[in-house]
Amino acid sequence: MQTFTREQAGYREEIAGFQTGITSAPQLVVAATSADDVAAAVRLAAERDLPVSVQATGHGLRAPAEGVLISTRRMTGVTIDPDRAVARVEAGTTWGSVITAAAEHGLAPLSGSAPGVGVVGYTLGGGFGLLGRHFGPASDRVRSAEIVRPDGTRATGPIDAGIVTALEFDLVPVTTLYGGGLYFDTAKIPDVLRTWRDWTADLPDTVGTSVAMVPYPDLPMVPEPLRGKHIAHIRVAYLGTDGDELVAPLRALGPLQDTLTTMPFTDSGQIAAEPPHPHSYLGDNRVLPTLRDDVLTIVLDHAGPDAPIPPVLIIDLLGGAYQHSSTPDFTADSRYTVRALSLIEPDAATVRAAHAKLFAPLDPMSTGRLRSFVYGQPLG
Known part of the structure; x- marks a missing residue:
């Protein structure tokens, strides 16, 4: 589990996101590459009595990150199951990656207007998209979520029950x-x-x-x-x-x-x-x-x-x-x-x-x- 403190080289680059109007200064940044890293970061924050923030692309940042910032930008795995028309994506995946992978099977996600936006943050916000008037918001298409609970344990559960490390959701037959x-x-x-x-x-x-x-x-x-x-x-x-x-x-x-x-x-x-x-x-x-x-x-x-x-x-x-x-x-x-x-x-x-x-x-x-x-x- 790679970490950065304020004094270390790479810290500023690690906390940088698409929204540059908010300045964050967390005490520690965890550069997560897996759900186990996210769980370890949550447990570490609990031990130090620090709040936890999560960032993939940083498009939807609303307040400065404090305490421990978990950066999920390296968690970019995408798997398409064409028989079930389902995608599984890790926490740092952007819509552009899903669009490209799904298109190989004649499918599309309920993505928004900007392919550089992160899938998880977008979906947690409801998921207003280009095809939503026909298919509904992206959040309604979630099949399951892999999460890390506040106690640092991993589970499968609702998307609002912890930090999402992976999502599985339906795709639609649009080319x-x-x-x-x-x-x-x-x-x-x-x-x-x-x-x-x-x-x-x-x-x-x-x-x-x-x-x-x-x-x-x-x-x-x-x-x-x-x-x-x-x-x-x-x-x-x-x-x-x-x-x-x-x-x-x-x-x-x-x-x-x-x-x-x-x-x-x-x-x-x-x-x-x-x-x-x-x-x-x-x-x-x-x-x-x-x-x-x-x-x-x-x-x-x-x-x-x-x-x-x-x-x-x-x-x-x-x-x-x-x-x-x-x-x-x-x-x-x-x-x-x-x-x-x-x-x-x-x-x-x-x-x-x-x-x-x-x-x-x-x-x-x-x-x-x-x-x-x-x-x-x-x-x-």
Whole structure:
């Protein structure tokens, strides 16, 4: 069992994760390579009366790690059982590895928009994914979990009964989908929001979709049509064969850029095109039963191009199988989620205040929020 203390070379690299806006300084880091290492780390923490934190990729970090940090990034085993359409993954596995392994057998996982996210943390947060409206959240597909209990013993049990060292879950028979995005210029944002809202009113559950307002920086790595502009970005993931017909009302608005196409599921990470590099960010959200005109006005006023501190604002379509999920984040009334995601600039307090102005008028009509989209701050 390899360990790192604050004074040792490699300590800073070991605690680094995708979220750079929170500074952790645990007394000890355990670089786990097996479930036995995790169990030993838990027992060691108990002996020293220290709290335990766990980190794989660090995307969902909400508070600084203290005491003993168990790093599971080396636990990346993936096994596919094609006859049962089941995957078994170790605690540090990312979705990209599962997507690639499952595709060899004509299968796919219920992964999210970013293949670099860790499977276990994503699933513990409920697992809101590209195909969730049809198949439900990833957490509903878990068959079994290998865990380490608080007393340092290993067991098989519920995913919330200890530290998860491995998960076994169902895969789905998906090899391709119609997906990608439509990008619209700033002046069209209000029309895009309304048109997308109306378009989602009676979609089949084989469609997963969201609309985002994104303030793109004026940097060379941004595609020229989008560079330096505040863009509306409609994302689509569809399991049907008539994709062009389905999105015709959206295309009629005249996008700057159109990436919609039939693609292998292994390319599904291109749909949202999220940044792959670590950075500092804060995020929160509210779940709503409807997307009324006054809600769109609130969104535009507090998160649109003219907002003082505009975030990346994302509205996701829920409904479908989410209405029947056992995950507490979703209810029969959960229809949309409004998400704000911001770089921590100029400082966290300013960003939180801007988010509060957006969410305060939405709170009276909100049915809750999704845990998986609360970033860089406690659930509270």
